[in-house]
Amino acid sequence: MIVCLTGLIWIAPVKAESLAKEDAAAPQAVASSAAQAIQVLHLQNPAHYAGIQIGDVLQRRITLSVPESLQLQPDKLPIKGVQRNGIELRQVQETHARQADKMVYTLTFEYQVFASSAQPVQLALPPEQIVFTSGASVTLPSWRFWLMAQLPDRMQPAKPTLLGQHRAALLDTHPLSLGLLVSGGLALLGSFILLYRNASWAWLPMLNGPFAQAYRRLQRLPATQEGASRAALAMQQAFNQHFGQQMLASQVPMFVAKQPAFAAYTDQIQQFYAQSNTLLYGNQLPAAADYLQQCKMLTRQLRSCERGV
Helix, strand or coil: CHHHHHHHHHHHHHHHHHHHHHHHHHHHHHHHHHHHCCEEEEEECCCCCCCECCCCEEEEEEEEEEECCCCECHHHCCCCCCEECCEEEEEEEEEEEEECCEEEEEEEEEEEECCCCCCCEEEEECCEEEEEHHHCEEEECCEEEEECCCCCCCCCCCHHHCCCCCCCCCCCCHHHHHHHHHHHHHHHHHHHHHHHHHCCCCCCHHHCCHHHHHHHHHHCCCCCHHHHHHHHHHHHHHHHHHHCCCCCHHHHHHHHHHCHHHHHHHHHHHHHHHHHHHHHHCCCCCCHHHHHHHHHHHHHHHHHHHHCC
């Protein structure tokens, strides 16, 4: 009888201890089963892992598929604005959608780099814990990248390394300027001379004398008898304008005395009057082309005298 009681005493603690171990293991089994039901559909890290600079924004995105019985716990997500090793979590975005009997969660983590270094250094985006109900969780692993070197901490002054600036040697432009000035003056003088001698513009008073007008009319006349007669009349009209009245052949000396500029052509003027009287009143017709050419030549010479050339 005593032996049996002793056996019962020793058996009872053993069974109690076994039941306690089974009760403690039950929640762990449930949590392990729930974690296994979570599937990572997509994980996207930044496209570049090198050349990152201070101020750059990096983004990570993870897509999870979980049973409907599991729900994301937003209060367990990392807090916006927290800084870890010079990297600040700027924003956390969460979206979800139902697909069949599953819930699909998409979480986007946005970071900004504030760390700086004088030498290239390797940093890492921190791991993030994503917790669901019933204790199930998924860890977003860390992601390493290289931070580009910034300006050195000890900067050297630039002034000692500057090279002195020297003015370029100037070319002597005096001979060129003098030659250009002389050439321009000669060209201007030549232009005025050509304009004065050959221009026939009526709007210039000094170039629009009676013989200048007669010369312009002679240039438009045809080489015919009628043209020769009109040329003689045009020249006589020019003489009349200079003389101040109707001028006859016998009055050529008086004309030259009154207009000394034409004295050099006294003989040619008397010859003109003799030929024009023969043409107009003697009915003797000279060669029209030759006579017209003589009239043009004499009129041009008298035009030069008129202009004082």
